[in-house]
Amino acid sequence: MRLSRRERLTGRAFLVALALITLLPFVSMLSAALQPRGTVPTGLAWPADPQWSNFVDAFTVANMAALLRSSLFITVGVVPVSVAIATMAGFGLGHLRVPGGRIAFGLLLIGLTLPFEAVVTPIYYQMRDLGLLNTRWAIVLPLIGLYMPFAVFWMRAHFTNVPQELSDAARVDGSTTWQLFWRVHVPLARPAIASLTILLFLWTWNQFLLAIVLVDDATERTMAGALGAFQGQWGTDQVLLCAGSLLILTPTLVVFLIFQRHFISALLQGSLKG
């Protein structure tokens, strides 16, 4: 396609401008985080004497070690189980085509656009009755259920496209359904499973509403929930708030930069299908 040089350059200029706008908040937070404690920072000013020690302070004050442990616990509780049962359900609905599967799928579709706010109140009372309020389980269990519509939808879409002949061949060899699932279909579904894992990891790590409603103690929450508590406590100390926020963001950013390609394709596919 022929595009004039000028058009191409304007396009690029726009992209660069967008990228700069995207980066601006991070840079501004960094500049504030490096000012001396107790001063009132201005938007964007490189400090004469950058106070990197603010990050050390924030690490202690925010109790980062405990926060990381908590988020990891929640993620490990939610993601593998969700991926496993969603993969099985996607296989059952998309490939085995169980009788009445359409009804089950229809029920799941109701949840696809459901705002979490619509169910958070009953979940609160449910968790209270189970005696799980203020424990991480109060976040873990509902999240697994809340992820099912998207996760099953996602895995079903994959399994619907796998040719039936593949299973027929394996059946002739005398495989049971489980062997068929585990040895033939799961290995083939690996890319879909990987993307789903990435998406659920992000959503869990960043889950805020359930964390603030169901758990009071910030060190028992997700990273996003902890960040909310940190802002509540240190909101007036702009320097420390910026240092702490950047610190709390670091694990996500590191993981994102390492798996950047996978994250982007997962997010793109995720929104295209969702």
Add this chain to the structure above:
Amino acid sequence: MTRAARWSGWLYVLPALAMYAIFVLRPLGLTFQYSLYHWNGIGVARWAGLDNYLTVFTDGDLLKIIGNAFVLIIFFSFIPVGLGLLVASLVRRASGGPFGTVVRTILFLPQVIPLVAAGIAWSWLLSSNGVINQLLRAVGLGGWARAWLGEFDTALPSVGMIGAWVLLGLCTILLVTGMSKIDPALYEAARIDGAGPIREFLAVTLPSLRREIGVCLTVTVIAALASFDIVYIATAGGPGLQTTVPGLEIYRLAFAQRQVGLASALAIVLMVLVLVCVLPIQRLTRGDKA
């Protein structure tokens, strides 16, 4: 496959369905049930019939709150999709090479960080000493400088801009990616027919990107109507009710004011509003495939 084998397939579906039933369907049913009662969360519930719904649709404050969510759509949806389309039609082809990778990675950052972080960062940028005011002063518009999130007239648009910042990258990349799949011959043909850039956009770009636009609108409209995190962090709904949105009001009514019935009615209304807005978008943009 035998009949028994097909039925045994339910064993694969059941765990997922059970978790869904326990933690989504049952709560959803309960939300609906609560919505028909006056209940403070502790004492005995009193039957209310449709009273709570009546309140949602007649109370001036609640209507304003629902209206705020619709105002946010302008910022969360129209700005990112509009700008994204503009950039996509200028760039045309997703750039490969290091330039493309770097730009994509940066534009995706807001999708990766929690919305809470976006809220904290922008509260700082939009504060009196923040970068936005600093920039305004630098270009001689110091008179415009203000505490953007604290003033009555600017609070809601400022919250909206935070959402726009979060969603801009995702929309742009979705649209640019969709753009690179369009057959270049269509543009050649349009140019030969003497179409200007605007005709070209209307006749080729817009129809070809229907699906991607649909996706962007769906994602962003849900994000606007069901917004919570950003508002909670950036303004807590203030000043007054200027930036209160349904999600925040549900949280407040249910857990601070102990009006569980009214909170639940608002929750059901919010759920229905999301469906009413999203279903037509889906129908319009994927009609041929469903």
